[in-house]
Amino acid sequence: MGRLRLGVNIDHVATIRNARGGDHPDPVRAAEIVARVGGDGITAHLREDRRHIRDEDLRRIQEATDLPLNLEMAATEEMLAIALAHKPHAACIVPEKREERTTEGGLDAAGLHNQLAPICARLADAGIRVSLFIEASEKQLEAAMRLGAPVVEFHTGEYAHAWIDGDREKVARELKRVTDMAALAVKNGIEPHAGHGLTYENVQPIAAIPQIAELNIGHYLIGEAVFVGLENAVLRMRELMDAAR
Numbered sequence: 001m002g003r004l005r006l007g008v009n010i011d012h013v014a015t016i017r018n019a020r021g022g023d024h025p026d027p028v029r030a031a032e033i034v035a036r037v038g039g040d041g042i043t044a045h046l047r048e049d050r051r052h053i054r055d056e057d058l059r060r061i062q063e064a065t066d067l068p069l070n071l072e073m074a075a076t077e078e079m080l081a082i083a084l085a086h087k088p089h090a091a092c093i094v095p096e097k098r099e100e101r102t103t104e105g106g107l108d109a110a111g112l113h114n115q116l117a118p119i120c121a122r123l124a125d126a127g128i129r130v131s132l133f134i135e136a137s138e139k140q141l142e143a144a145m146r147l148g149a150p151v152v153e154f155h156t157g158e159y160a161h162a163w164i165d166g167d168r169e170k171v172a173r174e175l176k177r178v179t180d181m182a183a184l185a186v187k188n189g190i191e192p193h194a195g196h197g198l199t200y201e202n203v204q205p206i207a208a209i210p211q212i213a214e215l216n217i218g219h220y221l222i223g224e225a226v227f228v229g230l231e232n233a234v235l236r237m238r239e240l241m242d243a244a245r
C-alpha cells in the first residue's frame with residue numbers, strides 16, 4: 001500500500017478574503033504553508049461565479065509552490081481555456097450549480113459523455129491529468145473508463161453527511177460503496193481519489209481503503225486552522241491518515 005497523498009483545498013481561505021473584497025487572507029500564503037509542512041498537493045476550485053478562488057490566484061499559486069496543482073473546474077469552454085493556459089498538474093472536472101452552497105453530488109459522467117469527451121481529450125493532449133469527481137457507482141466508473149480518465153475522485157459527501165447524522169448504517173453503506181469502487185477502479189487501471197466533507201472524525205475509514213491514492217480536504221482544515229493554525233491542522237490530518245494505513 002503506497003503513501004496516501006493529502007491534497008489541501010485552499011478555496012475557503014479565499015472565501016474569507018473575499019468577504020471583505022481585499023487581499024487578506026491570501027490563499028497563496030496557505031499554499032506555501034501546506035508546502036512547508038509536507039502536504040502533497042494544492043486543490044483549488046475556480047468556480048464559474050468566482051465566489052472564492054479568482055483567476056489570478058492560479059498563477060500566483062503555481063509561482064509560489066512546486067506542489068502539484070489540482071484545478072477543480074466545471075466542464076465549460078471558459079474553464080477549459082483557463083486550464084489549458086495554466087497547465088495544472090491535474091484538472092478535476094466537477095459538476096457545478098450557481099445556486100448550490102457546495103458541490104452537492106458527483107459529475108454525471110455517463111449522461112454527459114458527449115460534452116465531456118472533447119474536454120477530457122483536450123486536457124489530456126495538453127499533458128494535464130484528467131480526474132472526474134464522481135459518485136462511487138459502477139455506472140459512473142464505467143463512464144470514466146469510456147472517457148479515458150486516468151483518475152477519478154469519489155465524492156464522499158453522502159458519507160460525511162451520514163456521519164454528521166449519526167446514521168451508522170448509512171456510513172457503513174457509503175463506505176462499502178467507496179471501498180468496492182476503489183477496488184474496481186484500480187482493477188481497470190484508474191487511480192481512485194476521494195474527497196468532500198472529510199474531517200478528523202470521519203477520515204480514517206476512507207484513508208484505510210488501500211486503493212485510494214489521494215484525499216482532497218479543504219473546508220474542515222481551513223475551519224480548524226482558525227483555531228490551531230493551518231500548519232497544525234494539516235499535520236494532525238496527516239497523522240490521522242498515516243495511522244489509518
Ligand SMILES: CC(=O)[C@@H](O)[C@H](O)COP(=O)(O)O
Nearest residue numbers: 011045072094101102103196
Ligand atoms: C469539488 C469539491 O468538492 C470542493 O472543491 C468544493 O466544491 C469546494 O468548493 P465549494 O465549497 O465552493 O463547493
Ligand SMILES: NCC(=O)COP(=O)(O)O
Nearest residue numbers: 009195196197216218219
Ligand atoms: N474535492 C473535494 C475537495 O477538494 C475538498 O472538499 P471539502 O473538504 O472542502 O469538502
